[in-house]
Structure formats: C-alpha cells, structure tokens
Amino acid sequence: MSGVDVAVGYALASRKGVPAPASFRRWVESALKGARRRKASEVAIRIVDADEAQALNRQYRGRDYATNVLSFPAELPPGIDLPLLGDLVICAPVVSREASEQGKKTADHWAHLTVHGTLHLLGYDHVDETEAEAMEALETRILAGLGIADPYLA
Numbered sequence: 001m002s003g004v005d006v007a008v009g010y011a012l013a014s015r016k017g018v019p020a021p022a023s024f025r026r027w028v029e030s031a032l033k034g035a036r037r038r039k040a041s042e043v044a045i046r047i048v049d050a051d052e053a054q055a056l057n058r059q060y061r062g063r064d065y066a067t068n069v070l071s072f073p074a075e076l077p078p079g080i081d082l083p084l085l086g087d088l089v090i091c092a093p094v095v096s097r098e099a100s101e102q103g104k105k106t107a108d109h110w111a112h113l114t115v116h117g118t119l120h121l122l123g124y125d126h127v128d129e130t131e132a133e134a135m136e137a138l139e140t141r142i143l144a145g146l147g148i149a150d151p152y153l154a
Contacts, residue, residue, distance in 0.1 A: 004029050005042040005083075012049055018092050019110050027111045027146070031118035034142035040083040043118060045090060053091035068094045069113045071120035088117040104151065108143075112151045115142050 006028045008021040028043050048056075053066035060070065073086040090113055099109035116139055126132035140150045 003040045003083075004032060005040075007042075007044045009044070009046045011046055011052060012092055015047075017096060017106060018047055019107065023107070023110070024114055027114040028118050030142050030146055031115040032122075034115075034138060034145065035119060035122050035124070037122060042082075042084045043121065044087045045114070046087065047090050047092055050091060050093045053089065053094060056089055066091050066094050068098060069117040071117045073121050073123070085118075085121040088114065088121070090114070090117070108148045108151070111146055111148055112139065112143060115139055 004025065006021065006025040008024050010018065012018065024045050028041075028045075032041055050066040053070070054064065056070055057067045058064045060072075061067075068091055070089040071086065072089070074082075074084040076082060076084065090110075095109055095113060096106055098104075099106040102109070116135075119135060119138065124131070124135045124138070126135050136152050140152065143149075143151060
C-alpha cells in the first residue's frame with residue numbers, strides 16, 4: 001500500500017480512555033487495505049465531546065443529537081489530484097457509552113467506528129439494505145483481521 005497519513009486532533013478536556021494516534025492509524029490502514037485502496041491516502045480525525053458532535057450533526061445532517069462518528073469526504077475541485085480522503089469526527093463520550101451499553105470492549109468499538117467512518121470516506125454507504133449488508137460484511141472482515149469480533153452480532 002502507498003503511504004497513509006492519519007492526523008489525529010483531540011478536542012477534549014481529557015484524553016482518558018481515548019486511543020493514541022498509532023491506533024487510529026492502524027485502524028485506518030486496515031480499512032484501506034480491506035477496501036483494496038492502494039493509492040496514497042490522507043485522513044484527518046478529530047476526537048470531540050458531545051457538544052461539538054451534536055453541533056456538527058445538527059449543522060450537517062439536521063439531527064440534533066451527538067452521534068458516534070461523522071464522515072466528511074473530501075470534495076476536491078476537478079483537476080485537483082490530492083490523496084485527501086476526508087475527515088472523521090468521533091465523539092468520545094458516545095463511543096464510551098455505546099460500548100458499555102452494547103457490552104463491547106471500548107477499544108474494539110473505537111476500531112469499529114474508525115473503520116466504518118473510513119469506509120464512508122471511500123464511498124461505502126448503508127442507505128439501502130443491499131449496501132448495508134455489503135458494508136457490514138466488509139467491516140466484519142476488516143475487524144476480524146484486527147482480532148475483533150463481529151460488531152453486528154446481537
């Protein structure tokens with residue numbers, strides 16, 4: 001795989017329980033490899049609190065609550081060829097709460113949401129059932145490669 005650049009910014013009062021940049025890089029690389037992307041890629045990840053996640057979700061999706069991950073694919077003008085895939089915004093308190101509610105290891109949930117968001121940056125989606133099944137199957141394979149159980153098992 002060509003070069004992968006993952007920049008992580010922490011917009012939180014405390015980074016307790018939040019993975020280090022090396023973990024995010026490994027998860028993004030795994031998603032890119034699983035999706036068979038071989039070109040150089042750049043992804044920016046911002047770890048936020050619930051207030052910022054809610055504000056961004058409201059502004060960009062019209063939904064007034066803090067969500068776990070938001071994906072913002074790069075929209076480059078025609079003729080501009082940069083390796084920028086886009087930005088991910090991940091809400092630390094929501095990730096922690098969901099992992100607890102779902103009985104998952106917090107680190108596994110961070111990995112899942114990073115992989116999920118990266119696949120969105122590559123154009124994968126889950127708007128209809130067929131797309132959702134394909135995306136979930138790919139996520140499950142990628143996470144298995146990281147030693148993480150299927151996150152969609154009930």
